[in-house]
Amino acid sequence: MKKITVSVAMLALSAGVALAADLPSRKAAPILPPPPPPPPMWTGFYAGLNLGGGWSSSTINSSGMTGYVSPATGNYFILPGNTQGGSNAGGVVGGGQIGYNYQFGSNIVVGIETDFQGTSMSTGGMANHILYPDPDSNGFLIPLAPGGNRGVALNWFGTLRGRAGFLITPTLLVYGTGGFAYGQVSGGPFNGSNVRTGWTAGGGVEWMFMQNWSAKAEYLYTDLQTNTSSGVFGFSPGYHHHPQFNTVRAGVNYHFNFGGAGAPVLAKY
Template structure:
């Protein structure tokens, strides 16, 4: 009888211990919560390629070839392509500033059909040009859409034939000027963006005034209207470009996603 009572006591104690253990909280691994990464940041350097088209606006070039025989009403287009390198800094969730330089090779050049019976003296070619520009933009749509304006210094080579008493001369100059425009850029991947951009670029002529006919005419015909002929004017080469490009961004200062434990 005593043995039976002892067995029942031990069994009751085991049941009571199991019930107490069931009431204790389970020891499991801590919960892991993923904190979403911050919105896209434009801060950092980038490099990219672009391609598009361009044309010379000849309606406003101040050239005087005599009695209005010119072809300034024609536009001359070609392909534009090159590389860009820049740096952005996002000063707030909305505002982005930056600096960009680019170098473009072009096939922009004047064609035939000139109204001058003596030759094509308005034919202008721009083999290459480059710019150094500032950028100011607004970051929208979780900071992935950038709408910006841009402007700064421009330089490039302009090939323009000039008229001489003894024939035609090629006037090839590397000229400076200015540029301005704007565009829109979309960050479609964490390190990649695509853009569409328009630039207006004006390169100034050195206006050296050394054209032979312009120097000889006043001497040979001092009282004639011919003396008023001048083949050296205040020339400006005005270039319009529309191009699409892609940039790779080195997001050196973008924080990594945060994983929190609770």
């Protein structure tokens, strides 16, 4: 009888062990490491082209030398004249840019960019001659230069700027920019041209639409200093209002990505 009881107990114990082995495990799921951050795809050198338009912020006036003659004796005089700027300058702006970006983490991008632009921006002007009394008679001297277009033009300009921006998405950058500016301004046939320096500031958006390629839209406000150089016969053809102008342009950049960073890795579902 004892043998039968022991056998039954062993059989029950074996069945319990087998049943426990068939039950689901209560162990916690393994903790996987977080995925690596996306590569800094904006870091590296880039170069590109742009095209847009520009317009001056205020009417530009210039002053220069004008020839006068005495109607009484025919004596000839060189005296300061005055050119009043017409409508605000406007025209096409186009050129190229090169730069370098450095991406901090997943959403901060800083860099430096230089660009050079040719422009067709110019304003018409009407010769507003000063009335000078004729020393040879009781009348006035007659200006020899006729009225007409003697306006001010911005022939070209360039900038050297810092950039800092925030990545809304891995491929969409919103940024601000500002720095040094320079440009050649001409003031009509009697005033010649000269290179001015100043500053510029603005902002824009840039979209990395495919590997190594981005498109951008940008606005800049530029302020160049008043001319201080001497002109004809020692008279300074300084512009009464220094050039201040706006530019809006669109462009495309190629990113060289020498560091090996490529296009963003899209999540798989």
